[in-house]
Amino acid sequence: MADRERRMTPPFGGVFVASARVMTRDDMRRAIRRMAHEVIERNQGSEDILIVGLQTGGVKVAENLVKALEEIEGREIESGCLDVALHRDDIGLRPVVPEAATNLPDLIDGKIVVIADDVLFTGRTIRAALDAICHFGRPRSIQLAVMVDRGHRELPIRPDYVGKNLPTRIDELVDVTEEGVDLGVMRK
Amino acid sequence: MSLDVETPPGLSKHLLGIEGTTREQLELILELTDRFAEIGKRPIPKVPALRGRTVASVFFEDSTRTRLSFESAARRLSADTLTFSAGSSSLSKGESLRDTVEVISSYGADVLIVRHSMAGTPQRVSEWTNASVINAGDGCHEHPTQALLDCYTLKQQRGSLDGMSIGIVGDIRHSRVARSNVLAFSSLGAKVTLIAPQTLMPPSMGNWPVEVSNVLDDVISDLDACYLLRMQSERHSKGLIPSLREYAKDFGLNGRRCEMLSKDALILHPGPTNQGVEITAEVSTDPRSIILDQVTNGVSLRMAVLFMLLGQHETSKQDEVQE
Structure with a gap:
């Protein structure tokens, strides 16, 4: 989770204290590689695939996924990023992060859009992302890849590709960085 | 719970003039405008950010650009718009400015965009309503x-x-x-x-x-x-x-x-x-x-201003609840 986003997401303030490292850098690299293979298997190739990273934590996941897909397939994979702040149902509860930009290809009609994010929690971000993507066009299908699924869904949304299923308490926090994935809590 | 220090320096509840705003606030609005400009280039240039909010333009003086761009900004953010123009209103029957403002507020306006030929009118209006007030030009004062x-x-x-x-x-x-x-x-x-x-x-x-x-x-x-x-x-x-x-x-x-x-x-x-x-x-x-x-930039900029005023307002309400 980007530092800035963490500061701006309730509960405000406090410091993240990690209690356990649940994935190392290597675990993450292997998980990305496996998810890339699953994407290709499920879609019988990489034709029309568009990887969309959600600002801000999903952008890095998307980048790595694109890299892995390109290595396996030996061709360029289309990608983009999406900021869903203006499509959320909790506007006003989260301040706006000005540097998070949206940048999608002009034409997404007929594409297989794979949304990439770091942590899947309530599912509300993904709902907002589905809403936003449909404003850009009509993809053939939309799929979801996440590094960590920590449970506690509040909407009927499920991921298609998961790096790691991680059962958590609702008050815990999952922090995904380049170094790895940590489970911990916010301390005042 | 307080949001200070770490959070971006938002606007206060109203935008009455450049006087009283800091360089940081101005820069934040300009940065936000970039993001709203991107929405204007989408196939469907509309986001649901201000769904259910009402933006009222209250113009006692003529305008083409300011009014149209504010209304189109509000619609791109999915807000509802109310339009008041002095020429076709009950002002001609002698209704006072204050009564007019109170009537418009009671239709549920969250923001009043006010233009008037007298300097200081938006300031006065902000004392009469719970809505946010944006100065869209007051006499020879500010815009x-x-x-x-x-x-x-x-x-x-x-x-x-x-x-x-x-x-x-x-x-x-x-x-x-x-x-x-x-x-x-x-x-x-x-x-x-x-x-x-x-x-x-x-x-x-x-x-x-x-x-x-x-x-x-x-x-x-x-x-x-x-x-x-x-x-x-x-x-x-x-x-x-x-x-x-x-x-x-x-x-x-x-x-x-x-x-x-x-x-x-x-x-x-x-x-x-x-x-x-x-x-x-x-x-x-x-x-x-x-x-x-x-x-062209008028619309994106005004989207940023509307969003900041309404977003900010909501955050402060939330704080009160948590305290």
């Missing part, structure tokens, strides 16, 4: 969203206003745009020169950080941007200038002066233009003119 969109347009062209030399030419005395722009430009680091006949200078410029000149030809070649103001004949008392023709000869931007202007200078005008007075037709179409960019 903050115009100044912000001018800053955005300059920043878009040059990356930053820091160190820029900007000349504001024309009817400074009657111009709310000039007042807001002097404050905004200098707050963002530009050097401002006011250029006008002495009769069109404000009676007191207090401690404005500006230089003053009465001869356009003396300073025009040093300007990085030339901001022309509309001659506000409707606000003039008699005898400020000998004639519009003579004003045009000394202060209008014509083909000859355009050649004296540096080749990377920019030409701006808040509109509507009096062609042949402050600007000639050939200059409006000069490649250095960014007058149309100003109009």
Whole structure:
């Protein structure tokens, strides 16, 4: 989770204290590689695939996924990023992060859009992302890849590709960085 | 629970003028505007951010750009719009300003966009309503969203206003745009020169950080941007200038002066233009003119302002609940 986003997401303030490292850098690299293979298997190739990273934590996941897909397939994979702040149902509860930009290809009609994010929690971000993507066009299908699924869904949304299923308490926090994935809590 | 320190410096509940805003706040709005500009380029240029909110434009004075761009900004954010115009209202039956404002607020407006010929009206209105108030021009006082969109347009062209030399030419005395722009430009680091006949200078410029000149030809070649103001004949008392023709000869931007202007200078005008007075037709179409960019940017900038005022407001309510 980007530092800035963490500061701006309730509960405000406090410091993240990690209690356990649940994935190392290597675990993450292997998980990305496996998810890339699953994407290709499920879609019988990489034709029309568009990887969309959600600002801000999903952008890095998307980048790595694109890299892995390109290595396996030996061709360029289309990608983009999406900021869903203006499509959320909790506007006003989260301040706006000005540097998070949206940048999608002009034409997404007929594409297989794979949304990439770091942590899947309530599912509300993904709902907002589905809403936003449909404003850009009509993809053939939309799929979801996440590094960590920590449970506690509040909407009927499920991921298609998961790096790691991680059962958590609702008050815990999952922090995904380049170094790895940590489970911990916010301390005042 | 407090949000200070770490959170971005939002606006307060109202936007009544550039006076009282910090450089940080101005920069945040300009940054946000970039994001809202991107929405305008989408196939469906609409986001649900302000669903269920109501934006009322309350105009006691005529307007094309400000009003249309505010309304289109509100619609792009999925807010509902109410429109009040003095001409077709119960004002003609003698209803007071205060009653009018209270009626509009009681239809559930969350933001009132107010334009009035008397300076200070938006300030008064903000005391009578729970809604946020945006000043869309009050007499000869301020027009903050115009100044912000001018800053955005300059920043878009040059990356930053820091160190820029900007000349504001024309009817400074009657111009709310000039007042807001002097404050905004200098707050963002530009050097401002006011250029006008002495009769069109404000009676007191207090401690404005500006230089003053009465001869356009003396300073025009040093300007990085030339901001022309509309001659506000409707606000003039008699005898400020000998004639519009003579004003045009000394202060209008014509083909000859355009050649004296540096080749990377920019030409701006808040509109509507009096062609042949402050600007000639050939200059409006000069490649250095960014007058149309100003109009386009008006919508994105006003989306950013609406979003900031409503978002911010909601956050503070949430704080109270948590405390």
